[in-house]
Amino acid sequence: MSVVSDEEKTGAPDDETEGEAVSAERLIDMLRRQAEADDKLKAFDEAFGADALRACGIDAHAPVLMRLDAAIMLHTYMLKVAGIANLEDISAASVLKDLYDCRKCVNHIAQVYLRGLIKPRRLKMPGGAELLLFDAKGVFIPTHVDKFFRMWYHAACG
Amino acid sequence: MGINVSTERPAVIEDSKYRYDSFKDGKVFDGKKKGRLPAMGWNSWNAFGSGNTSALTRAMADKFIELGLDKLGYEYIVLDDGCYKQERVDGKLSNEEVKFPEGFRALADYIHDKGLKFGMYNDIGTNLCAGAAVGTCGHELTDARSYIEWGVDFIKVDNCYYLWDNATFSNAENAQYTYAPNIRGIEVEGNGLALKLSASYGELKGAGAELKDGYVTGIGTFDGTGPQQSPVGDMSAELVFKIEAPADGEYDLQIRYATGKEPGVGSWLQIATGDGADTKIFYDDMAVASESPADFISSQPFKITLSKGENILRLMNHRRQENTLCSYAALLEAFNEVDKEHGILLSICEWGKTQPQNWGYKVGDSWRILNDITFQVGADGNPGRGEWASDYTPGVAVQYNKAVIMDDYAGLDKGWNDPDMLMIGMDGLDISQCRTHFAMWCMMNSPLMLGLDLRRVNKGDELYNIIANADLIALNQDALGVQAKRVYSSLAESEPDKEYIRDNNRADILAKPLSDGSVAVSFINLSDHEWDKELSVDIDTIIRYIGAKMKDADAFKAASSYKIKDLWSGKESTLATKNISVSGIGAFGNITLKISVLEG
CATH class of the missing domain: 3.20.20.70 (Aldolase class I)
Incomplete structure (x- = not known):
């Protein structure tokens, strides 16, 4: 099942790094509203309660959300709230040169990348070559947050 | 006295038991128990x-x-x-x-x-x-x-x-602790000696370093986290000079180097003479930073002692290990x-x-x-x-x-x-x-x-x-405690027990000596299709690879017949030859046998 439209190909890097960062609470709030709209508040509260977030190592009060934490939260929403199963084959995510830098986060990153929920970053090398990175410690800039919800809708509806 | 570790800097190592040169001495630290099975x-x-x-x-x-x-x-x-x-x-x-x-x-x-x-x-x-x-x-x-x-x-x-x-x-720049600086050359002075040697006069020992554009880079231990490199052989490199000293005594050593904070070029330098139990460490710390890995500077004079005659001077960084x-x-x-x-x-x-x-x-x-x-x-x-x-x-x-x-x-x-x-x-x-x-x-x-x-x-x-x-x-859990050795691989060129083979379109044969004098043999098809060729290994081959660790290799070799038990099906059979063969192993499958002497 593909949930990524043509213009949202996962391989297309996100060069919009100058947008506005968000706090963890802001993303949680956005996700909660979506869950409410989908009548999935109970699942959301179980997945995103303070204890659950703390267990994932996420500081819900972080003023600036890292891309890694965003990946964990979006993946959690995908699995536990939207009810979208993991992609089985994540090998295509190995184009991200830093995929394995965080060994406990590989599946979170791979799932959100392959679903097109968070786009990679492009690193230009001397000589013109380009590397694709996830940039886990980079600041998460939800330039196209509305797309996430649209994708979930499509995914949930098959 | 134990080792003191802190969050401030890498440990100060005063006891040679923590050093690279002790890695092959076979001694374990207090509290480490020997004799445990997996x-x-x-x-x-x-x-x-x-x-x-x-x-x-x-x-x-x-x-x-x-x-x-x-x-x-x-x-x-x-x-x-x-x-x-x-x-x-x-x-x-x-x-x-x-x-x-x-x-x-x-x-x-x-x-x-x-x-x-x-x-x-x-x-x-x-x-x-x-x-x-x-x-x-x-x-x-x-x-x-x-x-x-x-x-x-x-x-x-x-x-x-x-x-x-x-x-x-971790901070990616921690690579500075794991590799030595790039080294272009050295100067040794004292007791009438004035020696200036470029890096190319040194010998690269071990693996991973290279001479490039007149300097040596990659002095350290390479990273084994990924599957790219073989675990067998040297895992680190040193730049070694042979110095002929005119007399016992103290000498000044200056090194032309450039520091970095990336895999291959770091900032931590170890200077030593001798090896094994005779190793003397003269410096084990960060080097003064250069502008970049390409900007070479001269170090302060390091005091080293040399003996009259030939000395081995080692420039290295084994701190990663x-x-x-x-x-x-x-x-x-x-x-x-x-x-x-x-x-x-x-x-x-x-x-x-x-x-x-x-x-x-x-x-x-x-x-x-x-x-x-x-x-x-x-x-x-x-x-x-x-x-x-x-x-x-x-x-x-x-x-x-x-x-x-x-x-x-x-x-x-x-x-x-x-x-x-x-x-x-x-x-x-x-x-x-x-x-x-x-x-x-x-x-x-x-x-x-x-x-x-x-x-x-x-x-x-x-x-x-x-x-x-x-x-x-x-x-x-066998009490003999010996890991099986690969005695055959369909893709090995000459040393199946040493060659690092990553192509899975192959079959392997492993042999493992057991405490009751028997041997376990596993035929493994790693490929995604049935292995339709016969796989076989003879008793002499098994003994050649694992005989030294067997309970009684001579008795095993001299036997006229063997009992074979298939450890998945439990079926037993008798082997009256010296050749064990199987065929038709399914995709990703294995046949694992225990072979015991039936008649001596």
Whole structure:
């Protein structure tokens, strides 16, 4: 099942790094509203309660959300709230040169990348070559947050 | 006196036992137990990731007893990452209260009451891999007290957020500690000697360094986390000069160098003369930084002493291995200090990064050889996913391909290569793959740590029949304690026991000597299609490879007939020749036999 439209190909890097960062609470709030709209508040509260977030190592009060934490939260929403199963084959995510830098986060990153929920970053090398990175410690800039919800809708509806 | 580690700087090493030059002396540190067989048990990570709870753990302990796994040798129940509070409480480790509300001592008691053993997890860095800021670095003694108070029998210790290497979540610039600067040349003066040598006059010893544009780069230990390089042979490089000294005495050494903070070019420099027990270290610290790895500067004069005649001058950086050894040693020594009779099993989990096959035996009971076998771990209600092979470290075959040629590093007087936890029962592996996975791990004397939700297993079902195969387990736990050797591979050119082969379109034959004088032989088809050619090995070949470790190779060789038991089917047969052959092994399948002398 593909949930990524043509213009949202996962391989297309996100060069919009100058947008506005968000706090963890802001993303949680956005996700909660979506869950409410989908009548999935109970699942959301179980997945995103303070204890659950703390267990994932996420500081819900972080003023600036890292891309890694965003990946964990979006993946959690995908699995536990939207009810979208993991992609089985994540090998295509190995184009991200830093995929394995965080060994406990590989599946979170791979799932959100392959679903097109968070786009990679492009690193230009001397000589013109380009590397694709996830940039886990980079600041998460939800330039196209509305797309996430649209994708979930499509995914949930098959 | 033990090693002092801190968060301020890499350990100051005053005792040569922590040095690279001691790695081959065969001596283990106080508190490291010899003679242990591979650990058997269950670890929470593959089954539940960070979502493990006290309730789930108790359920696994209950299933141990219900399934009789304890009778088969499985004994450790290990909590992996995700069980602590995010921060220390009054400087101490503390249980995560939602998932482990009753605390660790109560959970340990529950497990001990069932006759099982209790294991936990930590990290030599500042944080655990899942993020909690409760790594042991600088807290070894406090944490050792906690673990002993909680009744811990086993500790798996990870390597994330490590301060002195570019490990997972560490500062990438920590590479400065793991490689020496680029070196363009040296000057030695004193006692009438005035010698100026370019780097090209030196000898590159070991592996990984190269002479490039007039300077040497890559002096250090290369990273073994990924599957790219063989674990056999030299893992590090030195630049060595032979200096003819006119007299015994002190000399000034100046080095032309450039520093960096990246793999291949670092800033930490070690200067030594001699080797082995005769090594003298004259400098072991950061070098003054240059502008960039391409801007060479001259060092201050280092005072070194030389003997009249030829001297070996070594420019090197073995700190990647030494620092990691020191960090694990600090924890072992803390356990010794709290309870010198402790028997805590130390499972080193630095993912093969610093080539622990060289030093792990000194402090630990096993050492991981690669990054994780799966990154798609399960959760309650989700078995997670494993693979047979991949381009990186996930996959049964990936881990096997490296471990299978590491037998010389393992043994009862050392410890065991650890190709990570079992994935039997996870999605993505069929029954044939699971059986071969288990046979491989048993033959290789790998720790047998189950990684599935045991509530999915019932006595007599397919999963049970794999993990409870007593004949296979007996190979892993055989008292002789010898990892199988690969005696044949269809893709080996000349040395099947040494060649690092990553192409899985092949078949291997492993042989393992056993304490009753018999030999286990495993025929393994790693490919995704039936192996339609005959696979065979003769008794002489087996003895040539493993005879030195056999109980009585001569008797085995002289036998006129042999009893053969198929360890999967249980069928027995007689062999009256000197050649053992099989054919028609299915995709990813194995045939594993025990061969005993029937008539002498």
